[in-house]
Amino acid sequence: MTMTADAPKKDDPAATSGDTILSLNNVEVVFNDVILVLRGMSLNARRGQITALLGANGAGKSTTLKAIAGLLRTEDGEITRGTVSYNDKDITRMAADRKVRDGIFLVMEGRGIVQDMTIRENLRLGAFTRKDADIEAEIAEVYKFFPRLQERKGLAGYLSGGEQQMLAIGRAMMAKPKLIMMDEPSMGLSPLLVKEVFGIIRRLNEELGISILLVEQNANMALKVADYGYIMENGKIVLDGTGAELVENEDVKEFYLGGGERRSFRNVKSFRRRKRWL
Amino acid sequence: MNTSLLLQLLVNGVIVGMLYGIVAMCFVLIYKSTQVVNFAQGEFVVLGAWVCLSLVVSMGLPFWLAFLFSLVFMMVFGILVQVILLRPLVGEPVISVIMATIGLSIFMQATMNWIFGNNAVRFPQVFDQATVSIGGLNVETAYLMSLVLSLVVMGMFFWFFQYSRWGLAMRATAWNQQIAQSLGISVGRVFAMAWAISAVVSGIAGVVIGLVSAVSNSLAIIGIKVFPAVIVGGLDSIVGAIIGGLTIGILENLAEFVDGQYLQIGNMYSVAPFYVLLIILMIKPYGLFGTPDIERV
Numbered sequence: 001m002t003m004t005a006d007a008p009k010k011d012d013p014a015a016t017s018g019d020t021i022l023s024l025n026n027v028e029v030v031f032n033d034v035i036l037v038l039r040g041m042s043l044n045a046r047r048g049q050i051t052a053l054l055g056a057n058g059a060g061k062s063t064t065l066k067a068i069a070g071l072l073r074t075e076d077g078e079i080t081r082g083t084v085s086y087n088d089k090d091i092t093r094m095a096a097d098r099k100v101r102d103g104i105f106l107v108m109e110g111r112g113i114v115q116d117m118t119i120r121e122n123l124r125l126g127a128f129t130r131k132d133a134d135i136e137a138e139i140a141e142v143y144k145f146f147p148r149l150q151e152r153k154g155l156a157g158y159l160s161g162g163e164q165q166m167l168a169i170g171r172a173m174m175a176k177p178k179l180i181m182m183d184e185p186s187m188g189l190s191p192l193l194v195k196e197v198f199g200i201i202r203r204l205n206e207e208l209g210i211s212i213l214l215v216e217q218n219a220n221m222a223l224k225v226a227d228y229g230y231i232m233e234n235g236k237i238v239l240d241g242t243g244a245e246l247v248e249n250e251d252v253k254e255f256y257l258g259g260g261e262r263r264s265f266r267n268v269k270s271f272r273r274r275k276r277w278l
Numbered sequence: 279m280n281t282s283l284l285l286q287l288l289v290n291g292v293i294v295g296m297l298y299g300i301v302a303m304c305f306v307l308i309y310k311s312t313q314v315v316n317f318a319q320g321e322f323v324v325l326g327a328w329v330c331l332s333l334v335v336s337m338g339l340p341f342w343l344a345f346l347f348s349l350v351f352m353m354v355f356g357i358l359v360q361v362i363l364l365r366p367l368v369g370e371p372v373i374s375v376i377m378a379t380i381g382l383s384i385f386m387q388a389t390m391n392w393i394f395g396n397n398a399v400r401f402p403q404v405f406d407q408a409t410v411s412i413g414g415l416n417v418e419t420a421y422l423m424s425l426v427l428s429l430v431v432m433g434m435f436f437w438f439f440q441y442s443r444w445g446l447a448m449r450a451t452a453w454n455q456q457i458a459q460s461l462g463i464s465v466g467r468v469f470a471m472a473w474a475i476s477a478v479v480s481g482i483a484g485v486v487i488g489l490v491s492a493v494s495n496s497l498a499i500i501g502i503k504v505f506p507a508v509i510v511g512g513l514d515s516i517v518g519a520i521i522g523g524l525t526i527g528i529l530e531n532l533a534e535f536v537d538g539q540y541l542q543i544g545n546m547y548s549v550a551p552f553y554v555l556l557i558i559l560m561i562k563p564y565g566l567f568g569t570p571d572i573e574r575v
């Protein structure tokens with residue numbers, strides 16, 4: 001390879017056009033000093049848009065989000081190369097709590113609800129970084145978004161999966177973030193609830209103007225709401241395009257959406273074979 | 279049967295039990311929020327007492343001022359212990375952390391022996407009246423103060439964890455560190471704060487115990503004595519720690535009564551709590567108040 005590893009990607013349309021809120025540049029993440037999980041991951045999330053990041057189990061989607069949020073240390077992981085920038089500022093090594101203060105909020109996989117606290121306490125925790133917040137007014141605001149949460153009493157651990165997801169999103173709203181990253185919000189939910197959750201994601205984006213980086217297994221739903229999508233495999237991006245483009249892509253249809261025609265293995269694997277030089 | 283002695287011992291039991299309760303609370307606070315078993319808990323208690331005593335005796339400060347200063351000292355001490363000793367051990371195996379706190383306990387014992395000496399020293403007269411009569415019972419003023427302070431500390435703990443921003447943060451950290459971090463909570467600060475609070479409250483307990491009996495290095499045994507209280511309570515429950523402490527305090531004094539009046543074995547006082555501990559662990563291995571996890575399928 002003749003190009004330097006740190007050179008930005010030239011063929012990525014998002015990199016050259018539009019206002020980028022978050023960008024990853026050739027990020028490499030290593031766990032326990034030996035396990036390479038992200039191998040030159042690059043992506044751009046644009047302001048005011050929904051960006052989807054899709055991929056199979058173990059591709060490194062959650063690791064990507066945790067790397068952005070600065071949560072790798074608790075798992076003995078580390079960004080060894082590349083940069084993460086937010087609003088054109090390098091935040092690769094910024095502490096996790098400062099990132100939240102700056103407006104990046106991660107809704108973790110499995111919702112990350114504190115189950116032995118009440119719904120209100122969970123919501124109050126969301127506003128932890130905002131000392132001067134009018135907590136009562138904002139909780140009322142969240143309840144307007146999710147009327148169902150207001151009716152429920154008791155510990156958050158007893159909420160249904162869908163309600164927990166709503167609580168997690170409500171808690172994210174309390175932090176008044178500019179960018180919400182969501183790790184598989186549809187996990188373990190019934191199809192009807194999945195629809196509801198994606199509706200909420202769209203409302204967050206449209207009504208509150210929050211940029212969203214969405215990690216999903218449910219490619220179908222994700223590409224429907226996303227403005228732009230990335231597909232990752234083995235720790236890097238293998239394909240990207242607008243939501244509409246990706247839905248039409250034969251490879252994506254075959255691997256992620258289902259219902260593609262059966263063809264020879266050689267043809268199907270096309271995007272994996274296409275070399276993507278950095 | 280000697281009813282008034284029994285009553286007196288029960289009152290003692292409640293008062294001492296409350297003290298066990300708040301020391302146990304310190305222990306649980308650290309265990310719960312930082313996953314460290316603090317074997318130097320007893321030394322923390324003694325250190326608080328020594329600092330206050332020496333401020334009163336050698337510097338001639340009035341008691342309340344000395345008390346206040348010793349609490350400030352304990353706060354700084356707690357933070358230093360966390361930052362210097364335990365922060366580098368984050369992520370290391372439990373056994374290493376336990377070795378570190380045992381080491382701290384030995385180090386503190388030796389240092390306190392060296393600085394404050396080996397003898398028990400009594401506080402000079404602090405209260406104008408040594409005893410107060412309540413409903414016919416003579417209660418030492420120091421005991422009364424102990425009771426009031428214990429209740430105040432418990433009330434403050436309750437308020438802190440229910441209503442304050444950092445209290446919530448501490449609970450979230452206890453639940454899951456990564457989740458806490460994702461909410462913008464600085465886990466390092468929460469850890470330091472847990473140690474600071476624990477050290478301060480230990481200091482309060484130390485001063486009170488010092489007032490009631492006398493200050494000596496052997497008081498550190500309270501660190502071991504609260505183990506039954508902590509385990510009866512369930513290791514991760516603050517309310518459990520208080521109830522465990524009360525249980526042990528009352529049991530101790532009941533054992534003293536039965537022993538003194540009927541059995542004449544001697545020393546039942548210090549052994550009985552551990553018998554009860556064994557029995558409770560056989561019946562309820564997670565303690566009486568160990569919080570059951572909420573499991574949803």
